[in-house]
Amino acid sequence: MDAIILAAGEGARLKGWTSDKPKGMITLGNAPILEHIVQGLSKSGIQKINMVVGYRKNLVMSYFGDGSKFGIKINYIEQSTLSGTLDALKLGLKDISNHFILVPGDNYISSSSFLPLISNEKPVLLAGKADRWSKWGEIEFVGSKAKITFDNPEAFGRLHFTGIMKLDIDIAENLISADGRHIGEALQKIEEDVNFDVIRSDYWHNIVYPWDLIDGNRLALQNLFLSKSGKIERNVTLKGPISIGSGSVICSGSYLEGPISIGDNCVIGPNTFVGSSVSIGDNTRIGAFCEIKDSILMSDSVIGSYNSIVGTVVGNGTETGTNVIANPSNRQVTYLDHTVSLSNRGSMIGNRCNIGNRAVLDGGSILLEGATIGEGEVYNADFQGDTI
Incomplete structure:
Protein backbone atom coordinates (compact mmCIF):
# COMPACT_ATOMS: atom_id res chain seq x y z
CA MET A 1 0.00 0.00 0.00
CA TYR A 209 -1.33 28.30 16.08
CA PRO A 210 2.02 28.71 17.85
CA TRP A 211 0.73 27.48 21.21
CA ASP A 212 -0.35 24.20 19.58
CA LEU A 213 3.34 23.33 19.27
CA ILE A 214 3.55 22.83 23.05
CA ASP A 215 0.89 20.09 23.07
CA GLY A 216 2.32 18.52 19.93
CA ASN A 217 5.74 18.43 21.56
CA ARG A 218 4.33 16.67 24.63
CA LEU A 219 2.83 13.95 22.43
CA ALA A 220 6.02 13.56 20.39
CA LEU A 221 8.09 13.11 23.55
CA GLN A 222 5.90 10.19 24.60
CA ASN A 223 7.54 8.28 21.74
CA LEU A 224 11.06 9.50 22.48
CA PHE A 225 13.96 7.45 21.10
CA LEU A 226 16.50 7.25 23.92
CA SER A 227 20.16 7.92 23.21
CA LYS A 228 22.83 9.40 25.48
CA SER A 229 25.76 10.36 23.29
CA GLY A 230 26.93 13.53 25.02
CA LYS A 231 29.06 14.27 28.06
CA ILE A 232 27.53 14.30 31.54
CA GLU A 233 29.61 16.04 34.18
CA ARG A 234 29.73 15.21 37.90
CA ASN A 235 26.78 15.80 40.22
CA VAL A 236 24.22 15.76 37.41
CA THR A 237 20.88 14.09 38.09
CA LEU A 238 18.99 12.46 35.22
CA LYS A 239 15.48 11.20 35.92
CA GLY A 240 13.03 9.69 33.44
CA PRO A 241 13.42 9.28 29.64
CA ILE A 242 16.10 11.66 28.36
CA SER A 243 17.86 11.71 24.98
CA ILE A 244 21.17 13.59 24.73
CA GLY A 245 22.73 14.22 21.33
CA SER A 246 26.30 13.91 20.18
CA GLY A 247 28.68 16.59 21.41
CA SER A 248 26.29 17.95 24.02
CA VAL A 249 27.42 18.68 27.57
CA ILE A 250 25.29 18.63 30.72
CA CYS A 251 27.26 20.70 33.19
CA SER A 252 27.74 19.90 36.88
CA GLY A 253 24.94 20.46 39.34
CA SER A 254 22.17 20.32 36.72
CA TYR A 255 18.96 18.33 37.27
CA LEU A 256 16.99 16.94 34.32
CA GLU A 257 13.59 15.28 34.64
CA GLY A 258 12.27 13.73 31.41
CA PRO A 259 10.87 13.27 28.96
CA ILE A 260 13.47 15.57 27.43
CA SER A 261 15.09 15.58 23.99
CA ILE A 262 18.45 17.39 23.67
CA GLY A 263 20.00 17.80 20.23
CA ASP A 264 23.64 17.77 19.17
CA ASN A 265 26.31 20.17 20.41
CA CYS A 266 24.25 21.75 23.20
CA VAL A 267 25.55 23.05 26.52
CA ILE A 268 23.27 23.09 29.57
CA GLY A 269 24.12 24.63 32.92
CA PRO A 270 25.81 24.44 35.32
CA ASN A 271 23.18 24.18 38.06
CA THR A 272 20.24 24.34 35.67
CA PHE A 273 16.90 22.56 36.04
CA VAL A 274 15.22 21.16 32.92
CA GLY A 275 11.77 19.74 33.65
CA SER A 276 9.53 17.41 31.70
CA SER A 277 8.29 17.88 28.12
CA VAL A 278 11.23 19.94 26.89
CA SER A 279 12.88 19.75 23.46
CA ILE A 280 16.21 21.51 22.98
CA GLY A 281 17.44 21.87 19.38
CA ASP A 282 20.98 21.48 18.06
CA ASN A 283 23.67 24.01 19.01
CA THR A 284 21.64 25.57 21.81
CA ARG A 285 23.29 27.02 24.90
CA ILE A 286 21.45 27.33 28.23
CA GLY A 287 23.26 29.26 30.95
CA ALA A 288 23.66 28.66 34.65
CA PHE A 289 20.85 28.55 37.22
CA CYS A 290 18.00 28.40 34.67
CA GLU A 291 14.60 26.74 34.95
CA ILE A 292 13.19 25.32 31.70
CA LYS A 293 9.92 23.36 31.66
CA ASP A 294 7.26 22.28 29.13
CA SER A 295 8.94 24.22 26.31
CA ILE A 296 10.54 24.02 22.88
CA LEU A 297 13.92 25.68 22.41
CA MET A 298 14.72 25.47 18.71
CA SER A 299 18.20 25.17 17.22
CA ASP A 300 20.97 27.75 17.66
CA SER A 301 19.29 29.50 20.58
CA VAL A 302 21.21 31.15 23.43
CA ILE A 303 19.49 31.32 26.82
CA GLY A 304 21.25 33.53 29.36
CA SER A 305 21.80 32.62 33.00
CA TYR A 306 19.05 32.83 35.61
CA ASN A 307 16.23 32.50 33.03
CA SER A 308 12.84 31.00 33.87
CA ILE A 309 11.15 29.68 30.71
CA VAL A 310 7.95 27.65 31.09
CA GLY A 311 5.26 26.68 28.55
CA THR A 312 7.13 28.65 25.89
CA VAL A 313 8.30 28.26 22.29
CA VAL A 314 11.70 29.81 21.51
CA GLY A 315 12.45 30.07 17.79
CA ASN A 316 15.68 29.30 15.92
CA GLY A 317 18.57 31.63 16.65
CA THR A 318 16.84 33.57 19.43
CA GLU A 319 18.96 35.03 22.23
CA THR A 320 17.90 36.02 25.73
CA GLY A 321 19.88 37.98 28.30
CA THR A 322 20.17 37.17 31.99
CA ASN A 323 17.25 37.03 34.44
CA VAL A 324 14.60 36.77 31.70
CA ILE A 325 11.19 35.47 32.77
CA ALA A 326 8.73 33.83 30.35
CA ASN A 327 6.18 32.01 32.49
CA PRO A 328 2.65 30.78 31.72
CA SER A 329 -0.67 32.37 32.51
CA ASN A 330 -4.32 32.15 31.49
CA ARG A 331 -5.51 34.93 29.19
CA GLN A 332 -7.26 35.82 25.97
CA VAL A 333 -4.98 36.42 23.03
CA THR A 334 -5.65 38.04 19.67
CA TYR A 335 -3.40 36.69 16.95
CA LEU A 336 -3.89 37.35 13.24
CA ASP A 337 -7.42 38.64 13.93
CA HIS A 338 -8.34 35.47 15.83
CA THR A 339 -9.10 35.62 19.57
CA VAL A 340 -8.60 32.52 21.73
CA SER A 341 -8.48 31.76 25.43
CA LEU A 342 -5.14 30.25 26.42
CA SER A 343 -4.67 28.08 29.49
CA ASN A 344 -1.26 27.73 31.16
CA ARG A 345 0.73 28.99 28.19
CA GLY A 346 3.93 31.00 28.21
CA SER A 347 5.32 33.15 25.40
CA MET A 348 5.52 32.29 21.72
CA ILE A 349 8.87 33.68 20.54
CA GLY A 350 9.69 33.59 16.83
CA ASN A 351 12.98 32.98 15.07
CA ARG A 352 15.97 35.25 15.62
CA CYS A 353 14.48 37.41 18.36
CA ASN A 354 16.59 39.29 20.90
CA ILE A 355 15.39 39.69 24.48
CA GLY A 356 17.29 41.92 26.87
CA ASN A 357 18.39 41.36 30.45
CA ARG A 358 15.64 41.27 33.10
CA ALA A 359 12.84 41.32 30.51
CA VAL A 360 9.51 39.83 31.58
CA LEU A 361 7.25 38.21 28.98
CA ASP A 362 3.74 37.59 30.26
CA GLY A 363 2.00 34.36 29.34
CA GLY A 364 0.43 34.46 25.89
CA SER A 365 2.84 37.10 24.57
CA ILE A 366 3.59 36.62 20.87
CA LEU A 367 6.79 37.83 19.21
CA LEU A 368 7.18 37.34 15.49
CA GLU A 369 10.51 36.84 13.74
CA GLY A 370 13.23 39.36 14.50
CA ALA A 371 11.47 41.04 17.44
CA THR A 372 13.57 42.90 20.01
CA ILE A 373 12.55 43.38 23.64
CA GLY A 374 14.64 45.91 25.50
CA GLU A 375 16.41 45.51 28.83
CA GLY A 376 13.97 45.47 31.75
CA GLU A 377 10.88 45.67 29.53
CA VAL A 378 7.64 44.04 30.70
CA TYR A 379 5.82 42.76 27.64
CA ASN A 380 2.23 41.54 27.68
CA ALA A 381 0.77 42.48 24.29
CA ASP A 382 -0.50 40.58 21.27
CA PHE A 383 2.50 41.32 19.09
CA GLN A 384 2.17 41.72 15.32
CA GLY A 385 5.25 43.64 14.17
CA ASP A 386 8.98 43.07 13.81
CA THR A 387 10.36 45.34 16.54
CA ILE A 388 9.21 46.94 19.75
Whole structure:
Protein backbone atom coordinates (compact mmCIF):
# COMPACT_ATOMS: atom_id res chain seq x y z
CA MET A 1 0.00 0.00 0.00
CA ASP A 2 1.14 3.55 -0.77
CA ALA A 3 0.56 6.94 0.87
CA ILE A 4 0.17 10.55 -0.21
CA ILE A 5 1.47 13.32 2.07
CA LEU A 6 0.26 16.86 1.41
CA ALA A 7 3.26 19.03 2.34
CA ALA A 8 3.15 22.03 -0.01
CA GLY A 9 1.84 24.70 2.37
CA GLU A 10 3.70 27.42 4.24
CA GLY A 11 1.70 27.54 7.47
CA ALA A 12 0.73 31.22 7.43
CA ARG A 13 -0.47 31.19 11.06
CA LEU A 14 3.03 30.14 12.12
CA LYS A 15 4.83 32.77 10.06
CA GLY A 16 7.17 33.68 12.93
CA TRP A 17 8.67 30.19 12.56
CA THR A 18 8.24 29.40 8.84
CA SER A 19 10.15 32.12 6.99
CA ASP A 20 12.92 29.62 6.20
CA LYS A 21 11.02 26.34 6.19
CA PRO A 22 7.54 24.92 5.58
CA LYS A 23 5.29 24.15 8.52
CA GLY A 24 5.95 20.43 8.20
CA MET A 25 9.64 21.01 8.97
CA ILE A 26 8.98 22.61 12.36
CA THR A 27 10.38 20.25 14.99
CA LEU A 28 8.45 18.49 17.75
CA GLY A 29 10.51 16.24 19.99
CA ASN A 30 13.54 17.37 17.93
CA ALA A 31 12.24 15.86 14.69
CA PRO A 32 10.28 17.62 11.94
CA ILE A 33 6.53 17.06 11.91
CA LEU A 34 6.96 15.41 8.51
CA GLU A 35 9.56 13.00 9.88
CA HIS A 36 7.11 11.72 12.49
CA ILE A 37 4.66 11.02 9.65
CA VAL A 38 7.22 9.38 7.34
CA GLN A 39 8.60 7.20 10.13
CA GLY A 40 5.09 6.17 11.15
CA LEU A 41 4.11 5.18 7.63
CA SER A 42 7.35 3.24 7.17
CA LYS A 43 6.94 1.35 10.46
CA SER A 44 3.36 0.50 9.47
CA GLY A 45 4.44 -1.23 6.28
CA ILE A 46 3.81 1.47 3.68
CA GLN A 47 6.19 0.96 0.75
CA LYS A 48 5.98 4.25 -1.15
CA ILE A 49 5.06 7.87 -0.48
CA ASN A 50 4.04 10.48 -3.02
CA MET A 51 4.90 13.73 -1.23
CA VAL A 52 3.32 16.87 -2.67
CA VAL A 53 5.69 19.77 -2.03
CA GLY A 54 5.67 23.50 -2.77
CA TYR A 55 6.84 26.17 -0.34
CA ARG A 56 10.55 25.73 0.44
CA LYS A 57 10.43 22.39 -1.37
CA ASN A 58 14.21 22.00 -1.62
CA LEU A 59 14.55 21.88 2.17
CA VAL A 60 12.06 19.01 2.36
CA MET A 61 13.59 17.12 -0.55
CA SER A 62 17.16 17.44 0.71
CA TYR A 63 16.16 16.29 4.20
CA PHE A 64 14.25 13.16 3.15
CA GLY A 65 16.04 12.36 -0.11
CA ASP A 66 14.71 9.25 -1.80
CA GLY A 67 13.46 7.97 1.54
CA SER A 68 15.96 5.11 1.79
CA LYS A 69 17.29 6.21 5.20
CA PHE A 70 13.72 5.98 6.50
CA GLY A 71 13.10 2.56 4.93
CA ILE A 72 10.60 3.83 2.37
CA LYS A 73 10.52 5.14 -1.21
CA ILE A 74 9.61 8.82 -1.58
CA ASN A 75 8.57 10.48 -4.84
CA TYR A 76 8.12 14.27 -4.98
CA ILE A 77 5.41 16.09 -6.90
CA GLU A 78 5.45 19.88 -7.00
CA GLN A 79 2.32 21.95 -6.44
CA SER A 80 3.62 25.10 -8.07
CA THR A 81 0.53 27.13 -7.16
CA LEU A 82 -0.83 26.60 -3.66
CA SER A 83 -4.38 26.02 -4.85
CA GLY A 84 -5.70 23.84 -2.04
CA THR A 85 -5.77 20.29 -0.74
CA LEU A 86 -8.01 18.89 -3.49
CA ASP A 87 -5.59 20.05 -6.17
CA ALA A 88 -2.73 18.58 -4.13
CA LEU A 89 -4.60 15.27 -3.88
CA LYS A 90 -5.09 15.25 -7.65
CA LEU A 91 -1.36 15.74 -8.19
CA GLY A 92 -0.52 13.04 -5.65
CA LEU A 93 -2.51 10.35 -7.47
CA LYS A 94 0.27 9.85 -10.03
CA ASP A 95 1.33 6.16 -10.04
CA ILE A 96 -0.35 5.53 -6.68
CA SER A 97 -1.71 2.15 -5.56
CA ASN A 98 -5.48 1.65 -5.78
CA HIS A 99 -5.83 1.80 -1.98
CA PHE A 100 -3.72 4.36 -0.16
CA ILE A 101 -3.38 6.49 2.97
CA LEU A 102 -3.85 10.27 2.66
CA VAL A 103 -2.05 12.39 5.28
CA PRO A 104 -1.83 16.18 5.67
CA GLY A 105 1.82 16.89 6.37
CA ASP A 106 1.42 19.58 9.01
CA ASN A 107 -0.14 17.97 12.10
CA TYR A 108 1.40 15.62 14.66
CA ILE A 109 0.32 11.97 14.47
CA SER A 110 1.94 9.02 16.22
CA SER A 111 3.23 6.05 14.24
CA SER A 112 0.81 3.68 15.99
CA SER A 113 -2.20 5.50 14.54
CA PHE A 114 -1.65 4.26 10.98
CA LEU A 115 -1.89 0.50 11.55
CA PRO A 116 -5.66 0.38 12.23
CA LEU A 117 -6.30 2.23 8.97
CA ILE A 118 -4.08 -0.03 6.93
CA SER A 119 -5.56 -3.24 8.34
CA ASN A 120 -9.17 -2.14 7.77
CA GLU A 121 -10.64 -3.38 4.51
CA LYS A 122 -13.07 -0.47 4.22
CA PRO A 123 -12.49 3.25 3.56
CA VAL A 124 -11.60 4.87 6.89
CA LEU A 125 -11.61 8.35 8.39
CA LEU A 126 -9.21 8.95 11.28
CA ALA A 127 -10.78 11.03 14.06
CA GLY A 128 -9.36 12.81 17.08
CA LYS A 129 -10.48 15.19 19.79
CA ALA A 130 -9.76 18.85 19.16
CA ASP A 131 -9.53 21.86 21.46
CA ARG A 132 -11.00 24.09 18.78
CA TRP A 133 -12.80 23.86 15.47
CA SER A 134 -10.87 21.83 12.90
CA LYS A 135 -10.79 22.93 9.26
CA TRP A 136 -11.47 19.31 8.31
CA GLY A 137 -14.84 19.27 10.10
CA GLU A 138 -16.55 17.46 12.93
CA ILE A 139 -17.64 13.83 12.59
CA GLU A 140 -21.22 12.98 13.51
CA PHE A 141 -23.10 9.71 13.14
CA VAL A 142 -26.52 9.41 11.60
CA GLY A 143 -27.42 5.83 12.41
CA SER A 144 -24.27 3.95 11.50
CA LYS A 145 -23.18 6.42 8.84
CA ALA A 146 -20.39 8.93 9.46
CA LYS A 147 -21.02 12.49 8.31
CA ILE A 148 -18.84 15.59 8.20
CA THR A 149 -20.37 18.78 9.57
CA PHE A 150 -19.16 22.36 9.99
CA ASP A 151 -22.31 23.54 11.79
CA ASN A 152 -21.35 23.35 15.47
CA PRO A 153 -19.05 26.18 16.62
CA GLU A 154 -18.40 24.53 20.01
CA ALA A 155 -15.32 22.43 19.32
CA PHE A 156 -13.87 21.40 22.67
CA GLY A 157 -13.95 17.66 23.31
CA ARG A 158 -15.86 16.80 20.16
CA LEU A 159 -14.74 14.23 17.59
CA HIS A 160 -13.09 15.83 14.57
CA PHE A 161 -11.82 14.55 11.26
CA THR A 162 -8.02 14.74 11.22
CA GLY A 163 -7.70 14.93 7.43
CA ILE A 164 -6.10 11.46 7.53
CA MET A 165 -7.96 8.73 5.71
CA LYS A 166 -7.70 5.44 3.85
CA LEU A 167 -9.40 5.53 0.46
CA ASP A 168 -9.15 4.25 -3.09
CA ILE A 169 -8.63 6.02 -6.39
CA ASP A 170 -12.35 6.04 -7.23
CA ILE A 171 -13.19 7.82 -3.96
CA ALA A 172 -10.30 10.23 -4.52
CA GLU A 173 -11.52 11.10 -8.01
CA ASN A 174 -15.04 11.65 -6.67
CA LEU A 175 -13.65 13.99 -4.02
CA ILE A 176 -11.80 15.98 -6.66
CA SER A 177 -14.91 16.15 -8.85
CA ALA A 178 -17.03 17.28 -5.90
CA ASP A 179 -15.11 20.56 -6.05
CA GLY A 180 -15.30 21.69 -2.44
CA ARG A 181 -12.98 24.30 -0.97
CA HIS A 182 -10.99 21.52 0.69
CA ILE A 183 -11.12 17.78 1.38
CA GLY A 184 -13.45 18.05 4.39
CA GLU A 185 -16.02 20.01 2.42
CA ALA A 186 -15.74 17.65 -0.56
CA LEU A 187 -16.37 14.69 1.76
CA GLN A 188 -19.72 16.22 2.67
CA LYS A 189 -20.73 16.03 -0.97
CA ILE A 190 -19.93 12.33 -1.45
CA GLU A 191 -20.67 10.88 1.99
CA GLU A 192 -24.06 9.51 0.96
CA ASP A 193 -22.32 7.31 -1.60
CA VAL A 194 -19.47 6.02 0.58
CA ASN A 195 -19.72 4.11 3.84
CA PHE A 196 -16.66 5.17 5.85
CA ASP A 197 -15.49 3.48 9.00
CA VAL A 198 -14.23 5.85 11.70
CA ILE A 199 -11.21 5.09 13.87
CA ARG A 200 -10.14 7.35 16.71
CA SER A 201 -6.55 8.28 17.56
CA ASP A 202 -5.57 9.73 20.93
CA TYR A 203 -2.14 10.65 19.54
CA TRP A 204 -3.04 13.32 16.98
CA HIS A 205 -2.72 17.03 17.54
CA ASN A 206 -3.95 19.81 15.29
CA ILE A 207 -1.06 22.27 14.77
CA VAL A 208 -2.59 25.58 13.72
CA TYR A 209 -1.33 28.30 16.08
CA PRO A 210 2.02 28.71 17.85
CA TRP A 211 0.73 27.48 21.21
CA ASP A 212 -0.35 24.20 19.58
CA LEU A 213 3.34 23.33 19.27
CA ILE A 214 3.55 22.83 23.05
CA ASP A 215 0.89 20.09 23.07
CA GLY A 216 2.32 18.52 19.93
CA ASN A 217 5.74 18.43 21.56
CA ARG A 218 4.33 16.67 24.63
CA LEU A 219 2.83 13.95 22.43
CA ALA A 220 6.02 13.56 20.39
CA LEU A 221 8.09 13.11 23.55
CA GLN A 222 5.90 10.19 24.60
CA ASN A 223 7.54 8.28 21.74
CA LEU A 224 11.06 9.50 22.48
CA PHE A 225 13.96 7.45 21.10
CA LEU A 226 16.50 7.25 23.92
CA SER A 227 20.16 7.92 23.21
CA LYS A 228 22.83 9.40 25.48
CA SER A 229 25.76 10.36 23.29
CA GLY A 230 26.93 13.53 25.02
CA LYS A 231 29.06 14.27 28.06
CA ILE A 232 27.53 14.30 31.54
CA GLU A 233 29.61 16.04 34.18
CA ARG A 234 29.73 15.21 37.90
CA ASN A 235 26.78 15.80 40.22
CA VAL A 236 24.22 15.76 37.41
CA THR A 237 20.88 14.09 38.09
CA LEU A 238 18.99 12.46 35.22
CA LYS A 239 15.48 11.20 35.92
CA GLY A 240 13.03 9.69 33.44
CA PRO A 241 13.42 9.28 29.64
CA ILE A 242 16.10 11.66 28.36
CA SER A 243 17.86 11.71 24.98
CA ILE A 244 21.17 13.59 24.73
CA GLY A 245 22.73 14.22 21.33
CA SER A 246 26.30 13.91 20.18
CA GLY A 247 28.68 16.59 21.41
CA SER A 248 26.29 17.95 24.02
CA VAL A 249 27.42 18.68 27.57
CA ILE A 250 25.29 18.63 30.72
CA CYS A 251 27.26 20.70 33.19
CA SER A 252 27.74 19.90 36.88
CA GLY A 253 24.94 20.46 39.34
CA SER A 254 22.17 20.32 36.72
CA TYR A 255 18.96 18.33 37.27
CA LEU A 256 16.99 16.94 34.32
CA GLU A 257 13.59 15.28 34.64
CA GLY A 258 12.27 13.73 31.41
CA PRO A 259 10.87 13.27 28.96
CA ILE A 260 13.47 15.57 27.43
CA SER A 261 15.09 15.58 23.99
CA ILE A 262 18.45 17.39 23.67
CA GLY A 263 20.00 17.80 20.23
CA ASP A 264 23.64 17.77 19.17
CA ASN A 265 26.31 20.17 20.41
CA CYS A 266 24.25 21.75 23.20
CA VAL A 267 25.55 23.05 26.52
CA ILE A 268 23.27 23.09 29.57
CA GLY A 269 24.12 24.63 32.92
CA PRO A 270 25.81 24.44 35.32
CA ASN A 271 23.18 24.18 38.06
CA THR A 272 20.24 24.34 35.67
CA PHE A 273 16.90 22.56 36.04
CA VAL A 274 15.22 21.16 32.92
CA GLY A 275 11.77 19.74 33.65
CA SER A 276 9.53 17.41 31.70
CA SER A 277 8.29 17.88 28.12
CA VAL A 278 11.23 19.94 26.89
CA SER A 279 12.88 19.75 23.46
CA ILE A 280 16.21 21.51 22.98
CA GLY A 281 17.44 21.87 19.38
CA ASP A 282 20.98 21.48 18.06
CA ASN A 283 23.67 24.01 19.01
CA THR A 284 21.64 25.57 21.81
CA ARG A 285 23.29 27.02 24.90
CA ILE A 286 21.45 27.33 28.23
CA GLY A 287 23.26 29.26 30.95
CA ALA A 288 23.66 28.66 34.65
CA PHE A 289 20.85 28.55 37.22
CA CYS A 290 18.00 28.40 34.67
CA GLU A 291 14.60 26.74 34.95
CA ILE A 292 13.19 25.32 31.70
CA LYS A 293 9.92 23.36 31.66
CA ASP A 294 7.26 22.28 29.13
CA SER A 295 8.94 24.22 26.31
CA ILE A 296 10.54 24.02 22.88
CA LEU A 297 13.92 25.68 22.41
CA MET A 298 14.72 25.47 18.71
CA SER A 299 18.20 25.17 17.22
CA ASP A 300 20.97 27.75 17.66
CA SER A 301 19.29 29.50 20.58
CA VAL A 302 21.21 31.15 23.43
CA ILE A 303 19.49 31.32 26.82
CA GLY A 304 21.25 33.53 29.36
CA SER A 305 21.80 32.62 33.00
CA TYR A 306 19.05 32.83 35.61
CA ASN A 307 16.23 32.50 33.03
CA SER A 308 12.84 31.00 33.87
CA ILE A 309 11.15 29.68 30.71
CA VAL A 310 7.95 27.65 31.09
CA GLY A 311 5.26 26.68 28.55
CA THR A 312 7.13 28.65 25.89
CA VAL A 313 8.30 28.26 22.29
CA VAL A 314 11.70 29.81 21.51
CA GLY A 315 12.45 30.07 17.79
CA ASN A 316 15.68 29.30 15.92
CA GLY A 317 18.57 31.63 16.65
CA THR A 318 16.84 33.57 19.43
CA GLU A 319 18.96 35.03 22.23
CA THR A 320 17.90 36.02 25.73
CA GLY A 321 19.88 37.98 28.30
CA THR A 322 20.17 37.17 31.99
CA ASN A 323 17.25 37.03 34.44
CA VAL A 324 14.60 36.77 31.70
CA ILE A 325 11.19 35.47 32.77
CA ALA A 326 8.73 33.83 30.35
CA ASN A 327 6.18 32.01 32.49
CA PRO A 328 2.65 30.78 31.72
CA SER A 329 -0.67 32.37 32.51
CA ASN A 330 -4.32 32.15 31.49
CA ARG A 331 -5.51 34.93 29.19
CA GLN A 332 -7.26 35.82 25.97
CA VAL A 333 -4.98 36.42 23.03
CA THR A 334 -5.65 38.04 19.67
CA TYR A 335 -3.40 36.69 16.95
CA LEU A 336 -3.89 37.35 13.24
CA ASP A 337 -7.42 38.64 13.93
CA HIS A 338 -8.34 35.47 15.83
CA THR A 339 -9.10 35.62 19.57
CA VAL A 340 -8.60 32.52 21.73
CA SER A 341 -8.48 31.76 25.43
CA LEU A 342 -5.14 30.25 26.42
CA SER A 343 -4.67 28.08 29.49
CA ASN A 344 -1.26 27.73 31.16
CA ARG A 345 0.73 28.99 28.19
CA GLY A 346 3.93 31.00 28.21
CA SER A 347 5.32 33.15 25.40
CA MET A 348 5.52 32.29 21.72
CA ILE A 349 8.87 33.68 20.54
CA GLY A 350 9.69 33.59 16.83
CA ASN A 351 12.98 32.98 15.07
CA ARG A 352 15.97 35.25 15.62
CA CYS A 353 14.48 37.41 18.36
CA ASN A 354 16.59 39.29 20.90
CA ILE A 355 15.39 39.69 24.48
CA GLY A 356 17.29 41.92 26.87
CA ASN A 357 18.39 41.36 30.45
CA ARG A 358 15.64 41.27 33.10
CA ALA A 359 12.84 41.32 30.51
CA VAL A 360 9.51 39.83 31.58
CA LEU A 361 7.25 38.21 28.98
CA ASP A 362 3.74 37.59 30.26
CA GLY A 363 2.00 34.36 29.34
CA GLY A 364 0.43 34.46 25.89
CA SER A 365 2.84 37.10 24.57
CA ILE A 366 3.59 36.62 20.87
CA LEU A 367 6.79 37.83 19.21
CA LEU A 368 7.18 37.34 15.49
CA GLU A 369 10.51 36.84 13.74
CA GLY A 370 13.23 39.36 14.50
CA ALA A 371 11.47 41.04 17.44
CA THR A 372 13.57 42.90 20.01
CA ILE A 373 12.55 43.38 23.64
CA GLY A 374 14.64 45.91 25.50
CA GLU A 375 16.41 45.51 28.83
CA GLY A 376 13.97 45.47 31.75
CA GLU A 377 10.88 45.67 29.53
CA VAL A 378 7.64 44.04 30.70
CA TYR A 379 5.82 42.76 27.64
CA ASN A 380 2.23 41.54 27.68
CA ALA A 381 0.77 42.48 24.29
CA ASP A 382 -0.50 40.58 21.27
CA PHE A 383 2.50 41.32 19.09
CA GLN A 384 2.17 41.72 15.32
CA GLY A 385 5.25 43.64 14.17
CA ASP A 386 8.98 43.07 13.81
CA THR A 387 10.36 45.34 16.54
CA ILE A 388 9.21 46.94 19.75
